[in-house]
Amino acid sequence: MTTAVSAYAATSATGPLTKTTITRRDVGPHDVAFDIHFAGICHSDIHTVRAEWGQPRYPVVPGHEIAGVVTEVGSEVTKFQVGDRVGVGCFVDSCRECDNCKSGLQNYCTGTGMVGTYDAVLKDGEKTYGGYSGAIVVDENYVLRVPDSIPLDAAAPLLCAGITLYSPLRHWNAGPGKDVAVIGLGGLGHMGVKLAAAMGANVTVLSQSLKKMEDGLRLGANEYYATSDPDTFTKLSGSFDLILNTVSANLDLDSYVSLLKADGTLVELGMPEHPMELAAVPLVSMRRSLSGSMIGGIPETQEMLDFCAEHDVRPEIEIITPDYINEAYERVLASDVRYRFVIDTESLR
Ligand code: NAP
Numbered sequence: 001m002t003t004a005v006s007a008y009a010a011t012s013a014t015g016p017l018t019k020t021t022i023t024r025r026d027v028g029p030h031d032v033a034f035d036i037h038f039a040g041i042c043h044s045d046i047h048t049v050r051a052e053w054g055q056p057r058y059p060v061v062p063g064h065e066i067a068g069v070v071t072e073v074g075s076e077v078t079k080f081q082v083g084d085r086v087g088v089g090c091f092v093d094s095c096r097e098c099d100n101c102k103s104g105l106q107n108y109c110t111g112t113g114m115v116g117t118y119d120a121v122l123k124d125g126e127k128t129y130g131g132y133s134g135a136i137v138v139d140e141n142y143v144l145r146v147p148d149s150i151p152l153d154a155a156a157p158l159l160c161a162g163i164t165l166y167s168p169l170r171h172w173n174a175g176p177g178k179d180v181a182v183i184g185l186g187g188l189g190h191m192g193v194k195l196a197a198a199m200g201a202n203v204t205v206l207s208q209s210l211k212k213m214e215d216g217l218r219l220g221a222n223e224y225y226a227t228s229d230p231d232t233f234t235k236l237s238g239s240f241d242l243i244l245n246t247v248s249a250n251l252d253l254d255s256y257v258s259l260l261k262a263d264g265t266l267v268e269l270g271m272p273e274h275p276m277e278l279a280a281v282p283l284v285s286m287r288r289s290l291s292g293s294m295i296g297g298i299p300e301t302q303e304m305l306d307f308c309a310e311h312d313v314r315p316e317i318e319i320i321t322p323d324y325i326n327e328a329y330e331r332v333l334a335s336d337v338r339y340r341f342v343i344d345t346e347s348l349r
């Protein structure tokens with residue numbers, strides 16, 4: 001027995017997402033079932049459905065920024081009750097046995113690898129479908145608790161964009177006295193500015209143009225520069241301890257690495273379709289590092305939600321209905337998002 005649920009799915013790399021029906025499994029002993037109230041649109045959804053990361057398993061129901069309210073819990077569930085406000089991010093399972101899983105870094109699982117919230121397959125062969133739908137069933141160990149003070153629509157983008165920026169900011173010790181730059185003021189980038197500012201770092205936005213300057217400063221940045229202006233790179237040479245690159249397309253990494261201080265680190269967060277080049281000289285000459293980071297584990301995601309509750313950090317969102325998803329995708333691709341589209345999934349419940 002399964003439950004039929006309405007959803008929006010992509011059936012090819014080129015066609016629009018359309019309304020369809022999917023099934024959700026019955027609630028097992030360790031499962032939490034919840035009604036999805038809101039789902040954020042992440043640029044990764046677009047990379048996936050457009051086959052930019054390889055051929056997905058169509059139909060794809062994207063959505064890994066999911067927030068809702070629990071409707072049923074399995075007989076052995078201990079962490080959640082009916083009525084709880086919950087969220088699910090980018091993965092719904094992992095091997096649970098490797099060193100990384102045991103230490104709460106399920107996102108870096110070396111056993112089965114993390115099982116994606118959509119376009120992945122669970123141990124028993126069940127294909128995963130994401131949050132552009134009315135309801136979902138997830139093992140309780142992969143469900144997060146949304147703090148009471150965070151509205152569900154604002155909670156959704158925290159589950160991917162929020163944790164993806166929180167984790168590297170914490171790992172590389174962003175805080176007072178640290179000069180942090182965020183490249184790209186989109187869904188991820190705007191969370192980076194807010195979180196780094198809340199941690200007390202000195203924050204600079206590096207955006208393609210000055211169009212969003214007022215927003216950037218309002219979100220908490222101390223400085224804002226346009227990367228289309230070559231003077232930016234001269235002026236800011238050797239300025240940052242940490243640079244977080246959230247751009248979804250290829251950049252000239254050499255120029256950005258040159259903005260790091262000695263021993264500074266550029267962390268790649270964007271996952272563009274094609275490989276990027278990097279010359280050795282800017283890296284070796286100042287003992288700089290190039291790294292990467294992918295979302296965060298379950299304990300750190302909960303820590304991030306609690307941090308956002310405590311520090312009043314909320315994403316800036318534009319709420320849409322599901323029939324606007326295709327237009328929203330075009331606007332994300334045109335860098336015309338202020339700063340995360342969130343689908344109100346009421347009509348899919
Ligand atoms: P987004 O909302 O589209 O933001 C990306 C921003 O990058 C844009 O708003 C734009 O900012 C800038 N940009 C876009 N095209 C550019 C270009 N050609 N040259 C220079 N700048 C450009 O996307 P997102 O949802 O934040 O996701 C960003 C990337 O991170 C995607 O590749 C996504 O797959 C990846 N991602 C990674 C993780 C992870 O765990 N590492 C998690 C989620 C997403 P400006 O207009 O300010 O320049």
Ligand code: ZN
Binds near residue numbers: 045
């Ligand atoms: Zn995402």
Ligand code: ZN
Binds near residue numbers: 097098102
């Ligand atoms: Zn594992």
